[in-house]
Amino acid sequence: MTSISMPRTIAFVLFSYAPGEPAGYERAVGALAEGCRQLGITPLIVTSGPAGPGDADHPDMVRLSSLTLPRPILKPDILAALEDPEPVRVELRRLLADHEADLVVWVDALYGLGYLDAAPEGVPTILQVHKVRGDEYFDQAIAAATTVCPISPFMESEAREQGYDTSAWTIVPNALFAPAQPAVYEERERLRTQGPVRIVSRAEPYKGLAELLEALPADWTRPVELVLAAAGFEYWPGMQDEVFAAVRAAAVKRPDVVTVRQALPWQEVQPFFAGAAATIIASYEPETFCNAAAEAMSTGAPVVGIGIGNLPHLVGQGGVMVSAEQGANGIWPALSELLEDADRYHEASRNAVLRTAFQAPSEVVRQLLATVNARPH
Template sequence: MKIALCLLSYRPDQPSGIDRSVGALVEGLRALGHTPLVLAAGPPGDREPGLIRLKSVVLPHPATNADVLSALADPRPVVEEVGGILAEHQVDAACWGDTLWGLGYLAPAPDGVTTALMVHKIRPSGEDRWRRALAAADVVCPASDYLADGGAEAGLDTSRWTTVPNALHTLIPPTSAERREHLRGTGPVRIVSRADPAKGLAELMEALPDTWTRPVEVVLAEAGFELQPGGQQRTLAACRRVEAARPGLVRILPPLGWNEVPGFFAGGAATVISTRVPETFCFTAAEALSVGTPVVGFDLGNVPRLAGPAGRTVPLDAGPGALWELLANLLADPDGYRRAATAAPGRIDRFTPEKSARALLDALGL
């Protein structure tokens, strides 16, 4: 089968859950013997097999929703180009990676091409583009059971919904029990995040207790898009101020490739998910769990469901300082830590590229 996936922002190794979701589907489809294509905004330059950069949509870096809407003010060029590409390559199905950034609301597929709308966020029921995207797709594929439940709770017709779970690109053996106990005692806290204000990293780092002595290593990466203009730079600046104030204790590290993240987490005592809005999947939590690294975060979104007994959570209104206290308590509890680390790898058994791709094909009836 030939399966096209459309996401304007797509770039290999971009620190974005939606991009990573598409990348894992590409990997899984290839592993199952199918041919994936990815349609993304121009300009051309990447040499990724199957990646097609559109000539009709060119976005600034980083781009905002307003930039996309401006580029699509006259949708006819992109509708014609995408439709032509799908026809030329004789694709069997097209997956719109998002309502706006994935062109789901335009649904530019020729007749006879089965379509899926990938859902990474439940949007307000009155949003016109969201309603158009839902109506146009043959099937709707939320990226987690949390999102599927959210659709039902929002009163949406979910009869055509099938979860196609996000998947991890790389799975490596979990850290050994002996090494894990050593990390509990002296290992660094390791965090990986996009430098988005909503991720709460600036507030988390600013709340680092004066009494904290364990190393904190934070990988912060800028994406090719942002919701708040300049928000990524402000987050980076705030975290670097803490690094400068706590030399040798806090390190702000450069971005990692998708395949490098699990290995980084394998050498950490624990990770912290400080996002102040609900995570609808949370790749970094899943990657930490995959190598036996416990997760600490707020009690909202998919993180508590994903981590289960391998995580510890506090209410959002407890604030970022409570996350450090919770983390300190976990690291000081040998038995509780061991139980969390032992339970962690089993939490992500479903999230392989092949299983995700198989779920997509089943949803599409292929």
Template sequence: MSTIAFCLLSYRPDHPSGIERSIAALVEGVRRLGHTPLILAAGPGRQEDVKEPGLIRLETITLPRPALNQDVLAALADPAPVVEEVRGILARHGVDAVCWADTLWGLGYLNPAPQGVTSALMVHKIRPSGEDRWQRALAAVDVVCPASDYLAAQGAAAGLHHGTWVTVPNALLTAPAPVEPARRAALRGDGPIRIASRVEPAKGLAEFLAAMPENWSRPVELVLAEADFEFWSGMQSQVIADCREQAARRPDVIRILPALGWLEVPAFLAGAAATVISSTEPETFCHTAAEALSVGTPVISFDFGNVPTMAGPAGRAVPEADGHSGLWTALADLLADPGTYRQASWAAPGRVKDFTCEAAAATLLAALGL
């Protein structure tokens, strides 16, 4: 049996970020297959760290919460202490392979793997070709692992497949558990629209709420979860304020709800008539869409990124030119058609049935030669 390490400075259990959830699923799959996973993350520690026995907090790098890219860059201005600590940890634990979960936040551009340890770069976004750290990370590792076929295609289109690229699909932490037909039919009739999202401007949340038709009467419930990182200071506070402004405009139907743990999200989405992915930038996987599909909840989104391909007949893809009002139109049309809705709900679980922890881990292990 092997020991596999994952590195992501922002990692913590239940962190509302797709990369963290993808690592959690791989860790679970690695364990189920009989191997030993480790996770390396920046300090300081948190109370919920006890949920992940393989989590190791680095002593040479601590980050504020939320942290900015510039905080990480400042902490790595002299990377030697972090490199030495990471190599020491990996050597002491006899690690066979290490996965850097991001170019910067996952230390991929430094690739501090001991001699003889296979390394992989997990890719969740294709970076600009001229970005130096991105190019260093791609060149340093043994294998590049995009998290979806969509990302793999994006990498190929950018001419990046110079070495070994193996898609390691993101996986679900819970098995598909579709709502039984009678309950699903009732949800179509009067169930709420539910959205679970990390707080970020590109998620298009406030814009979606602002486009709500005046005659909309069905409940709309949003779980807004703040991450431990931001792209600029105050970013998340502004998005929350914008969403709350829309909720105050329509308090009869809009509710803002607190964050949920990873394992709570599928059950939340199971109680929805549908969910909406209102992102204005392409989603490279989209865990909440996959979780909604796993419980038979149809997904409405724009017609770009990975979501339309993943959802297929279990969703509705709206032309970007139609804007957020188009999402509402597609949503209303789907809910008004019992037969089409039933077919979408029936198709949903099958769209994600192969995204298991064991399958993802087995693909990763094979890519690493283990």
């Protein structure tokens, strides 16, 4: 195996990828592809079919003809499509060879097809761990990968708790689309006293968004702007419609302060957060990384959330955590206290920026490369 300190092409395999998809895996790949371009590396994003009408606008994306999935994707659809995985493995290996990929990043054991072990001979591979699945797909993908890179301390600890040996794994965080760019003090102070609370999320029930809006205090007067988007996968049919309905039903009770907004392109999320006093992460199931929190922090907007999963690791002193027992009811008082305490607020803002200082897209690509170059060749 040769050194890949500066490869020509890095392939990212994620069969659910779509440009602008409001979901963690997809957004993470988009940021890494941007980092590749900044370093003069060609990104190759391999996803499933069928072809979309806008594919020509994304020359870095190629589709597998042997694997087609509907939108939204349900897990039974995935298992049915991969019942005979050999045609997918053969096509994937040929495609990676034809595009002369110097490094392959399996974005997930199953969703990233890491379990297929389809890299051409001699090409190093990275398995990203966005979720610890603890199944045969995960075990096969770990065994086949050159290096394993969990995206957070929480993912590493989850793997250890499930009995995996993580001693040779290297944590590499998800990338931002742009380097941390905090507002000047005067603007941040204006936002502290007058700015809106801004939230960005996909329509997923465990994000706790309807519950958060239901818990909004009667005397709350500051604007709350929620960007809510539908992704290309669901846990059950109609899941996202249910979330939209529940959120809108809660929002309509407070039309004086709550606005539900349409999805934003990936590159517009950080600028959106730059105009926020703070953001809220109300997830009542653990976040494995939490891109939205990192994006907000990179602008100096503190995070208030439920202290489970990776959120406490990511946020640190860049915001305030409440307990799972307090839940949504504890978030609003904690946020009020933070906004009212200027010294504490600005300290959290400074810490938030510092904690995202190494998540610029080119920096994270370099971190991934370092994990492979550190291995024996």
